[in-house]
Amino acid sequence: MRNKDTCKLCGNFETLTFEHIPPQGAFNSSPVLFQDKENLLDKSSYRYGGRKRSNRGAGGYHLCGSCNKNTGSWYANDYIDFAKQGAYVLTHRVYANNFxxxxxxxxxxxxxxxxxxMFVALDNSxxxxxxxxxxxxxLDRKSKSLPPDIRLLMYMSSAISLRNPLSWSNMDGYARTFGEITFIPFGFHISIETPTINRPFCDISNFSDFEFGEESLITLPLRHLIPQSILPGLYL
Structure with missing residues (x-):
């Protein structure tokens, strides 16, 4: 536990609880090293250029207990199952042109x-x-109303941990609002109110066409990408 703060999801001023990002069962139970704004941007800080350690895995105190519990019980296990399937595919399938x-x-x-x-929880802006x-x-688990100005895309990655939840930058000649979360076996890219960048992503925005709890067999052609830096949209 820690002192009260604003929950990133519901917006209420509550006691925040530790949120694993991605969920703990999705290969996120071991200590990780990460960099935040202080490490990356604050040249006056003695922590600049260094890394911080989280012994509990990647995550932080971002959501209140209610939001953490609800989203965990509604969605987390299904994501964990998805990640386990992805990990099997990553290690057992033959790449075809990096797809x-x-x-x-x-x-x-x-x-x-x-x-x-995960994107909402990591947003500090x-x-x-x-x-x-x-x-x-x-928060409405049955809602299928993904805002039309949001596009969610994905790729496959063997990167252990690289998170850039939200950025504003000029890329490919267009001012964009976008971000990424990368944690083996997947990487996710979000574009908000702007066209997506020209990268070999797989668009999964249409996942919102399904009902809550509805299971389906989905074919995903995923490009294997390794992030080049902390900046989203750049790959080796």
């Missing part, structure tokens, strides 16, 4: 909402708190 095409038996809407929950349509989509 790995496989079938996944998943609950698409549940998975989509867990991914969005307050951007998502000003977007009630996104929070309402997550």
């Amino acid at each position: 790995i095409c496989a079938e996944y038996e998943i609950k698409p809407l549940n998975v989509l909402k867990q991914i969005l929950t 307050g951007f998502f708190l000003k977007k009630p349509s996104i929070r309402e989509f997550i």
